[in-house]
Amino acid sequence: MSRCWPEGELRAYLDRELTARDMDWVAEHVKRCEPCRLVCEELAGRADRVAAWLEVLPEPPTPVKIPAIPRSVGQARRWLAVGGLAAALAATLVMAPWRPRAGSEPVEVKSAPVTKAKVTPDPPLPDGRGSEASIPSRDRKGAVAVHRAAPPQPAPRVEYYVALDDEPIEAGVVVRVGFGGGQVPADVIFGPDGRARAIRLVSDILGEQ
């Protein structure tokens, strides 16, 4: 006579959850082994009773309506990256008029002395986001207020301000750069993590005052 089977295998046998080969072996064994046959009968009876008791639990509605998929962290990061890319593209488009024409001198970017500055965050836009790449009106003059330690000078007029991400700027470093051989000044605002957070063009040197 073949070996007796453990209770777990016999339970799986009753549910036809064994491999085909094991199903045959167990069936053959149970025919000849009285103890295993009794165990099988006991397991089958109990399984039927428990199934009947659990049957009173209500069936779920069919089909179950699947709601919107919760956004995973990876997706959030991906959307943040896409948003950053879009903001960078918008910044590029805004800066396009100041690009050097063909045949002119290559663009030289001169760094002004770096000044640690406290940057007041941009007041929120009416839609509450405050991070869209947008061309501010005259009312948004000084949208990013910079307190420099440098000697007092006439406050530059901010013509264009582009936020490069959605996060508010609480503190950062402002680096004055000049495009087109230093003729087109702009401020790049870096956050504490070293990432560029915003770009603004300053027009007082453009002779537009």
Added chain:
Amino acid sequence: MQPEELAVTPFGTAPRTGEWFEALFRDHYPRVVGLLTRLTGDPGQAEEIASDVFSKLARRPVLLAGREDVTAWVYRVASNAGLDAVRANARRRKKEEAASRERLRAGAEAGALDSLLREERAACVRALLAAMKPRDAQVLLLRSSDMAYREIAQALGVQPSSVGTILARAEREFERRYRERHGDDI
């Protein structure tokens, strides 16, 4: 009802991208809602718990980035939350049952007796499940939802060859508790 096959996607080994999460959600959300509906008796509450579980998963980058079997995590957290809800619902159900008995006495509802008895039996089964070890309650619920051993193993985070043993023990324990409560005259 024929057992509906779960996707064969090995969620434990596939790269955990956004698409992976969406596939996990689509494949398992209806199952989780079904299990919780049977457990709580309230489809709305079941959907709420299931949504909370998947939202919690989406907010756990450590879990998503780790090697833990997320499917097992989902079923474990969902069924534990469902069992908690059953315990929390017990008091409310007693009040509802008292109100049902009152309506029955007043003869206000046709067929109210059958409905009341069925609801009482369901409440009893839920109470017994809530008092069992979570894994025993889970395996009974999953099996009674016609899940195959392979799927149950995935949900419990065990080998398929262990499911028969776990199920047999859980059934024995459930029957013992049921007889304790109702006697042998059942």
